Amino acid sequence: MFARLITKFAFYLNSSGRYKNTKKTFHNFLNNPDFIYKKYFDSFMIVLILVSVIILVYEVEHPIPKWVDDFDVYLVTSIFSLEYILRFWVYNDFHIAIVREYEEAHFLDKPFSVWKPIKIVLKGKLRYLTSPSAIVDLLAILPAYRPLRILRIFVLFRVFKLLRYTKSIHQFLEVLATKRFELVTLLFLLFFIVSTAGIAIYVFEERTNPNINSIFDALYWALVTISSVGYGDISPMTPAGRVVSMLIIISGIAMISFVTSVIVSAFSEKLDELKEHRIVEEINKKEEFIIICGYGQMTRMFLKSNTIEDYEYVIIEKDTKQVEIGIKEGYRVIQEDASRYDVISKFNVNYARITLLALTGNDVNNIYITLNAKSISRNIKVIARASDHHMEKKCKLAGVDHVVLPNMAANRMLLFAITQPAMYKAMYSMLVGQTLAQLDEISTIEHSKLVGKRIEEIDFKAHKLLFIGFQCGRRNEFIFNPPAQIDIRKGDILLVMGRRVSINYFKQLNAGVSYD
Amino acid sequence: MTNNQRAFLFGYGKRSLVIAEELQIRNFLLTIVVDTDESYTLAKSDGFLDVVKINMTDDDELEQLSIEEDDHLVCIMEDSHFNVFLTLSLRALFPKSKIIALSDSVHTTQKLKMAGANRVIDLYQVSANRIYNILNKPLATKFIDNILSPNNELSLREIVIPKKSYLDNIKVDDFDFGKHGIILVGMIDRRLSNQFLFITSGLEHQLNVGDTMVCIGYNDDLDRFEESIHQHVEEE
Numbered sequence: 001m002f003a004r005l006i007t008k009f010a011f012y013l014n015s016s017g018r019y020k021n022t023k024k025t026f027h028n029f030l031n032n033p034d035f036i037y038k039k040y041f042d043s044f045m046i047v048l049i050l051v052s053v054i055i056l057v058y059e060v061e062h063p064i065p066k067w068v069d070d071f072d073v074y075l076v077t078s079i080f081s082l083e084y085i086l087r088f089w090v091y092n093d094f095h096i097a098i099v100r101e102y103e104e105a106h107f108l109d110k111p112f113s114v115w116k117p118i119k120i121v122l123k124g125k126l127r128y129l130t131s132p133s134a135i136v137d138l139l140a141i142l143p144a145y146r147p148l149r150i151l152r153i154f155v156l157f158r159v160f161k162l163l164r165y166t167k168s169i170h171q172f173l174e175v176l177a178t179k180r181f182e183l184v185t186l187l188f189l190l191f192f193i194v195s196t197a198g199i200a201i202y203v204f205e206e207r208t209n210p211n212i213n214s215i216f217d218a219l220y221w222a223l224v225t226i227s228s229v230g231y232g233d234i235s236p237m238t239p240a241g242r243v244v245s246m247l248i249i250i251s252g253i254a255m256i257s258f259v260t261s262v263i264v265s266a267f268s269e270k271l272d273e274l275k276e277h278r279i280v281e282e283i284n285k286k287e288e289f290i291i292i293c294g295y296g297q298m299t300r301m302f303l304k305s306n307t308i309e310d311y312e313y314v315i316i317e318k319d320t321k322q323v324e325i326g327i328k329e330g331y332r333v334i335q336e337d338a339s340r341y342d343v344i345s346k347f348n349v350n351y352a353r354i355t356l357l358a359l360t361g362n363d364v365n366n367i368y369i370t371l372n373a374k375s376i377s378r379n380i381k382v383i384a385r386a387s388d389h390h391m392e393k394k395c396k397l398a399g400v401d402h403v404v405l406p407n408m409a410a411n412r413m414l415l416f417a418i419t420q421p422a423m424y425k426a427m428y429s430m431l432v433g434q435t436l437a438q439l440d441e442i443s444t445i446e447h448s449k450l451v452g453k454r455i456e457e458i459d460f461k462a463h464k465l466l467f468i469g470f471q472c473g474r475r476n477e478f479i480f481n482p483p484a485q486i487d488i489r490k491g492d493i494l495l496v497m498g499r500r501v502s503i504n505y506f507k508q509l510n511a512g513v514s515y516d
Numbered sequence: 517m518t519n520n521q522r523a524f525l526f527g528y529g530k531r532s533l534v535i536a537e538e539l540q541i542r543n544f545l546l547t548i549v550v551d552t553d554e555s556y557t558l559a560k561s562d563g564f565l566d567v568v569k570i571n572m573t574d575d576d577e578l579e580q581l582s583i584e585e586d587d588h589l590v591c592i593m594e595d596s597h598f599n600v601f602l603t604l605s606l607r608a609l610f611p612k613s614k615i616i617a618l619s620d621s622v623h624t625t626q627k628l629k630m631a632g633a634n635r636v637i638d639l640y641q642v643s644a645n646r647i648y649n650i651l652n653k654p655l656a657t658k659f660i661d662n663i664l665s666p667n668n669e670l671s672l673r674e675i676v677i678p679k680k681s682y683l684d685n686i687k688v689d690d691f692d693f694g695k696h697g698i699i700l701v702g703m704i705d706r707r708l709s710n711q712f713l714f715i716t717s718g719l720e721h722q723l724n725v726g727d728t729m730v731c732i733g734y735n736d737d738l739d740r741f742e743e744s745i746h747q748h749v750e751e752e
């Protein structure tokens with residue numbers, strides 16, 4: 001009966017979109033590094049931890065107002081406890097396991113037991129509870145228990161808790177982990193030298209040196225000396241003790257330089273990877289960005305001829321030489337192969353609006369890059385370069401949203417220059433967007449002062465602009481040269497031509513965002 | 517029927533076919549000048565009759581091409597260094613000819629201009645801007661695509677003001693182009709500088725016989741407008 005109720009409830013939860021969405025939202029905030037709003041949650045938690053640590057440290061010697069104490073005991077602790085419970089909740093799902101087990105049993109026509117999936121999920125939950133980060137989370141709650149003052153030492157765990165939210169410390173530990181073998185070997189060597197020297201000094205000076213009363217004192221002296229700290233509270237008094245000191249000092253110098261070189265080499269080996277990782281991480285926090293594949297003439301021209309500062313972008317290039325040139329020229333370039341699944345999938349394909357520019361000089365590569373991107377997410381918008389019309393067809397088949405044909409565009413301009421020289425300048429301005437005159441669009445959502453006006457009421461001529469037409473927002477239809485009596489409504493987009501300065505000034509005059 | 521204009525295409529490769537074909541369609545007297553046997557064979561096999569193979573580094577051979585002042589010289593050699601050199605040679609030999617050159621980088625563009633090319637088309641500049649427009653100005657992109665498409669409804673057109681036209685001596689601001697459903701983008705004022713001037717440049721323009729107007733409009737409206745200015749002349 002009870003088992004049947006649990007199964008029923010599991011099916012109810014499994015079909016509830018609201019429950020799934022709620023759980024997914026919490027999961028995103030807590031665990032999904034690609035979730036755009038996670039950074040706000042992380043920042044909030046970092047501030048909360050720092051405030052609580054400051055309160056607890058200040059409280060050691062100074063009395064604090066009751067409201068500050070209440071803030072720490074009730075609010076901070078409640079948030080930490082809630083976070084702990086939520087992490088426990090989102091770690092895995094009972095209902096999914098139960099439903100899956102039920103369906104499997106039904107399919108195979110075998111007896112169904114609700115306890116088996118529950119046991120598996122519970123095991124998972126237990127695994128979570130005993131994980132280092134969950135233990136740190138739990139211990140970080142403890143300093144709030146005021147009657148036991150000793151528990152305040154657990155304030156340290158609040159500092160450890162910062163590890164969860166600060167990636168740089170995490171990365172530092174990851175880099176050190178790559179040299180685990182060397183560091184562990186050095187640790188054993190250190191242990192060996194310290195214990196040998198400690199035992200030696202203990203044997204030589206236990207009776208003559210008043211500061212060495214136990215083996216602990218001797219080991220403490222050995223460690224302080226080998227680390228080159230040398231407090232001076234314990235120093236050798238016999239010639240034999242001084243010989244041990246000399247030996248331990250020499251081995252100490254060797255050890256320190258060895259440890260330093262291991263850490264430095266770990267970082268220098270991982271430096272490029274860390275930098276690239278950081279670039280990807282930074283861009284993944286943005287809601288919209290461009291991935292440019294290939295760093296050649298076309299990319300350079302795109303980056304130079306337009307205000308690339310307006311965009312968040314990353315360039316992916318395979319060739320080491322091109323990567324070096326790109327970095328030297330001041331662009332964000334990472335050395336990867338854009339046609340590889342794992343390279344594109346590490347971008348935030350689920351939450352960000354991504355446009356991918358396949359601009360390598362090779363049609364086959366551009367098509368492969370497109371297919372790779374589209375296989376990861378259909379939402380990635382792809383603009384690809386192709387050499388001719390035959391390739392254009394293939395690009396379209398591969399899913400390219402816009403195909404750019406540099407040869408065709410250049411040919412067209414050449415023909416204009418030869419056959420219709422008067423129009424060349426007009427065409428060139430439209431296509432290249434010169435300062436002399438360019439086509440631009442003015443959105444009435446961003447420039448709301450235009451909303452409600454009749455076209456004849458706007459003096460385009462006085463602003464040295466040419467009004468070409470507008471896109472009617474409601475009907476999604478472009479009206480060329482519309483009648484002057486038409487009203488401009490919210491959502492319409494005006495198409496104008498003029499100098500950049502005129503357009504910018506006109507936009508500035510009519511700026512304003514309408515929220516209704 | 518020819519339009520009496522001659523064009524010399526220097527260099528012949530994969531990308532030249534479209535240009536050469538278009539020039540022939542527009543009845544240009546086309547001469548293809550090449551410097552290798554491969555290009556010569558390719559041009560011949562594409563069906564072009566007037567193909568000449570010369571050593572382009574030799575000025576005497578270039579001079580023998582009997583190029584005249586009004587001829588269009590199109591430099592589209594694959595090798596950018598050689599293209600610059602050829603432009604320089606042609607400019608030195610034919611100071612008044614119109615030289616149009618194709619470039620594949622900003623640096624080459626600058627050098628071609630210094631070498632004396634009247635117009636330099638950068639292979640990537642237009643495309644780079646197209647990408648920018650796709651991202652930023654989708655409406656403008658659609659509009660330009662419509663104008664450039666072979667089956668366009670809207671187009672840009674050059675209209676020369678005929679003699680005795682009612683547009684003669686009329687200020688641009690005093691004439692309502694909108695009434696004819698078209699927009700005047702700019703013009704070449706023969707009396708002023710013979711340079712293209714945008715209507716948005718802020719200068720006061722006066723239309724005169726022989727000026728070339730560049731207008732945007734639906735093809736029917738442009739036809740009607742062109743017809744109307746000619747009809748007016750006939751009536752007079």
